[in-house]
Amino acid sequence: MTAKLQGQDEILVEAPVERLWPLIADSTLLAEWGPPVRAVQIFRQSDQGEGLGSRRRVEAEFDGKRGYYVERRTEHLEGRKIAYLIEEESFGLFRVMTEPGFSLELVSVGPGKTRVIFSFLHNPKGLLGHILNVLVILRQQRRNRLAALASLKLHAEKPDREGER
Numbered sequence: 001m002t003a004k005l006q007g008q009d010e011i012l013v014e015a016p017v018e019r020l021w022p023l024i025a026d027s028t029l030l031a032e033w034g035p036p037v038r039a040v041q042i043f044r045q046s047d048q049g050e051g052l053g054s055r056r057r058v059e060a061e062f063d064g065k066r067g068y069y070v071e072r073r074t075e076h077l078e079g080r081k082i083a084y085l086i087e088e089e090s091f092g093l094f095r096v097m098t099e100p101g102f103s104l105e106l107v108s109v110g111p112g113k114t115r116v117i118f119s120f121l122h123n124p125k126g127l128l129g130h131i132l133n134v135l136v137i138l139r140q141q142r143r144n145r146l147a148a149l150a151s152l153k154l155h156a157e158k159p160d161r162e163g164e165r
Contacts, residue, residue, distance in 0.1 A: 003099035096129035
């Protein structure tokens with residue numbers, strides 16, 4: 001089974017793709033701009049950097065509840081797109097859904113401007129999962145996507161030490 005798109009939002013960032021790509025592709029930077037993220041641990045195999053198949057553990061906090069996700073990068077198009085599948089988690093998602101994951105895509109829309117597209121995917125599980133998906137999950141996911149996009153925009157548009165973007 002393949003996860004279905006459950007929601008997608010985008011934002012225009014006044015920064016080039018080259019500034020945004022490291023922020024989404026380098027997991028060590030996630031805690032700097034990802035609102036719920038508290039820490040990230042990358043599971044490295046040899047000296048390889050992150051890429052297709054790499055895994056990470058993300059410590060997060062949502063509405064005062066702390067937990068974690070273990071995610072595997074399922075897509076890596078250098079400078080353009082990354083996607084992750086959540087393989088383990090402590091928030092209880094797997095009780096109501098299967099194949100939860102997400103992607104972030106960067107599209108250059110002119111000099112120093114990038115559209116960031118954030119998509120969430122999953123399949124509701126059972127009757128309860130379908131009911132909660134409509135009543136709660138889709139709204140929560142959208143709130144989380146919008147908060148992440150706004151935070152990424154703010155971080156990417158911040159002038160660097162030399163006063164440039």
